[in-house]
Amino acid sequence: MISTGTRSKIEAEMERYPQKRGALLPALYLVQAEHGYVSSDTVRELAEIMGLHPVEVMEVVTFYNLFFDRPQPRHHASVCTNLPCSLRGARVLLAQLEEHVGSKVGEPTDDGRLVLGHEECLGACAFAPMMRVDDAYHEDLDLEHAKSILDALE
Amino acid sequence: MLKVPHVTSYLTEHFAEDAFGTLAGYEKKGGYAAARKALTEMAPGDVIELVKASGLQGRGGAGFNTGLKWSFMPADSDVPKYLVCNADESEPGSFKDRILLERSPHQLLEGILIAAYAVGACTTFIYIRGEYSFPADQVERAVAEAYDQGHLGPNVLGSGFRHDVVVHRGAGAYICGEETGLLESLEGKKGQPRKKPPFPAQVGAFGMPTTVNNVETFCHVPYIVNRGAEWFRGFGTEASPGTTLFGVSGHVVKPGLFELPLGTPLSEIVFEHAGGIAGGRKVKGVIPGGMSMPILPAGQLDVPMANESLRERGTMLGTGGIMVMDETTCMVRVGCVISYFFRDESCGQCTQCREGTGWLNKIMNRIERGAGQSEDLGVLLDIAAKMEGQTICAFADAAAWPVQGLLRHFRADFEEHVRLGRCPFTASFEL
Numbered sequence: 001m002i003s004t005g006t007r008s009k010i011e012a013e014m015e016r017y018p019q020k021r022g023a024l025l026p027a028l029y030l031v032q033a034e035h036g037y038v039s040s041d042t043v044r045e046l047a048e049i050m051g052l053h054p055v056e057v058m059e060v061v062t063f064y065n066l067f068f069d070r071p072q073p074r075h076h077a078s079v080c081t082n083l084p085c086s087l088r089g090a091r092v093l094l095a096q097l098e099e100h101v102g103s104k105v106g107e108p109t110d111d112g113r114l115v116l117g118h119e120e121c122l123g124a125c126a127f128a129p130m131m132r133v134d135d136a137y138h139e140d141l142d143l144e145h146a147k148s149i150l151d152a153l154e
Numbered sequence: 155m156l157k158v159p160h161v162t163s164y165l166t167e168h169f170a171e172d173a174f175g176t177l178a179g180y181e182k183k184g185g186y187a188a189a190r191k192a193l194t195e196m197a198p199g200d201v202i203e204l205v206k207a208s209g210l211q212g213r214g215g216a217g218f219n220t221g222l223k224w225s226f227m228p229a230d231s232d233v234p235k236y237l238v239c240n241a242d243e244s245e246p247g248s249f250k251d252r253i254l255l256e257r258s259p260h261q262l263l264e265g266i267l268i269a270a271y272a273v274g275a276c277t278t279f280i281y282i283r284g285e286y287s288f289p290a291d292q293v294e295r296a297v298a299e300a301y302d303q304g305h306l307g308p309n310v311l312g313s314g315f316r317h318d319v320v321v322h323r324g325a326g327a328y329i330c331g332e333e334t335g336l337l338e339s340l341e342g343k344k345g346q347p348r349k350k351p352p353f354p355a356q357v358g359a360f361g362m363p364t365t366v367n368n369v370e371t372f373c374h375v376p377y378i379v380n381r382g383a384e385w386f387r388g389f390g391t392e393a394s395p396g397t398t399l400f401g402v403s404g405h406v407v408k409p410g411l412f413e414l415p416l417g418t419p420l421s422e423i424v425f426e427h428a429g430g431i432a433g434g435r436k437v438k439g440v441i442p443g444g445m446s447m448p449i450l451p452a453g454q455l456d457v458p459m460a461n462e463s464l465r466e467r468g469t470m471l472g473t474g475g476i477m478v479m480d481e482t483t484c485m486v487r488v489g490c491v492i493s494y495f496f497r498d499e500s501c502g503q504c505t506q507c508r509e510g511t512g513w514l515n516k517i518m519n520r521i522e523r524g525a526g527q528s529e530d531l532g533v534l535l536d537i538a539a540k541m542e543g544q545t546i547c548a549f550a551d552a553a554a555w556p557v558q559g560l561l562r563h564f565r566a567d568f569e570e571h572v573r574l575g576r577c578p579f580t581a582s583f584e585l
Binding site: 016017018019021022023024025026028029056059060063064065066067081082083084086087088089091092095119120121122123124125126127128132135136137 | 158252287339405499
């Protein structure tokens with residue numbers, strides 16, 4: 001269920017756009033902040049609030065990388081593996097981090113704490129290698145530093 | 155502090171000072187004087203003419219004349235007109251807009267105000283890629299400050315001009331940097347680009363006339379208004395005036411952000427400003443303008459970094475993201491990384507792109523693992539040719555060009571893989 005607090009924030013977002021559908025991305029962020037992902041029940045509920053068909057919401061959820069249609073581990077840690085970062089060792093770093101956390105890219109750790117990923121360019125090319133952990137960038141990484149960042153996640 | 159090596163000119167002059175990111179700090183350096191001047195002393199048409207005369211080219215990749223773009227907006231209109239700031243920076247190798255958003259959100263807002271006044275826009279949507287959480291926070295803070303001080307809202311700077319700004323966060327899709335993909339996304343849809351015409355100046359955001367400009371493009375505007383078109387033309391080349399922000403990454407001693415006049419030789423940027431190749435190795439190739447732009451070999455780095463000269467070498471300035479590769483680099487691996495990116499990011503709308511990006515990547519991977527056939531090189535070029543210019547947006551071109559560039563200048567690397575049945579570049583970066 002979308003809480004009344006989140007619902008009123010969504011309604012406020014709808015006021016900011018010339019057409020209320022413009023608020024769909026902000027609304028999905030709000031829903032995801034509340035539930036951690038966007039379930040199919042939530043899709044129907046949000047569609048109702050915004051006057052959309054559920055499929056119009058669902059196709060947006062699945063189009064964008066930052067929306068999730070299933071429950072997620074507590075943290076996402078993604079190493080950029082695009083060319084500028086790869087030239088500076090990002091793929092080696094990622095393989096070492098897989099070993100360190102004992103889980104492959106895309107496979108959450110058993111305790112549900114963390115999933116490692118790889119990202120395309122995150123706009124940190126002069127600070128390579130780098131990783132994005134939840135919303136924060138960590139740049140100019142070496143293995144020890146990267147490990148300590150992951151170890152500190154609860 | 156800006157934490158990378160950098161060279162500054164007018165745009166980044168105060169980037170070492172954190173206070174420049176605040177409204178008070180920005181005004182202390184003369185900020186918002188250009189907006190005051192434009193909104194109170196100039197007619198909208200005069201602003202457009204001034205920017206046209208300055209020769210400012212869009213800094214988002216295409217390099218179109220900014221003032222000319224503004225002039226496409228209907229002057230008399232009984233419907234609302236919108237301005238959009240494209241801050242969906244996602245071109246691999248590019249990070250200049252992120253630095254501008256983080257270090258100088260008010261410089262951006264001032265450029266937006268002047269542009270909005272020139273084209274008669276009531277609202278600007280700043281579309282920031284979803285991964286840029288910290289930059290978006292900085293812009294939201296700056297927008298709140300600007301409303302608080304009356305620099306935005308019903309009576310901007312006391313001029314009687316009304317303007318609102320909405321900060322809109324994307325959600326992770328490269329294609330939303332394409333201006334009509336961005337507009338679809340802004341409207342709450344999948345970011346699939348639109349067929350043109352109609353162009354956004356006729357039918358843009360929410361069906362209304364809309365101008366879309368890149369972050370850096372807006373940032374140049376206050377300086378042009380304050381100091382004039384002639385002053386601006388004092389930087390750069392005749393056809394490409396002004397400075398731009400070159401982001402240098404890869405195998406250099408000092409990766410960083412360098413504000414230099416357009417037309418600065420690529421070799422000067424790589425060997426002087428970025429300190430040359432790390433480890434005393436030699437350069438092998440350089441991508442001059444973000445990953446969509448064809449690579450240049452070591453022998454062609456004398457090229458001036460401006461579109462008119464880069465086009466003669468079969469490439470373009472793009473977003474000014476310079477990626478440097480040393481002599482150990484396997485260019486087939488480079489092809490694997492690039493083609494994977496475009497395969498991953500194709501929106502899937504056009505067949506040539508959806509299928510073509512997949513095949514380019516499969517064949518690149520096959521060659522790299524030693525299973526390539528000698529015909530594969532021709533097949534890559536055939537696919538690239540059938541993607542280029544055949545689709546709704548330029549994404550397919552952007553996927554085809556780097557492959558063509560690699561085969562134009564580094565065909566021997568590909569042939570060697572096929573001949574040996576393995577990758578001969580044992581010291582190359584790991585895939």
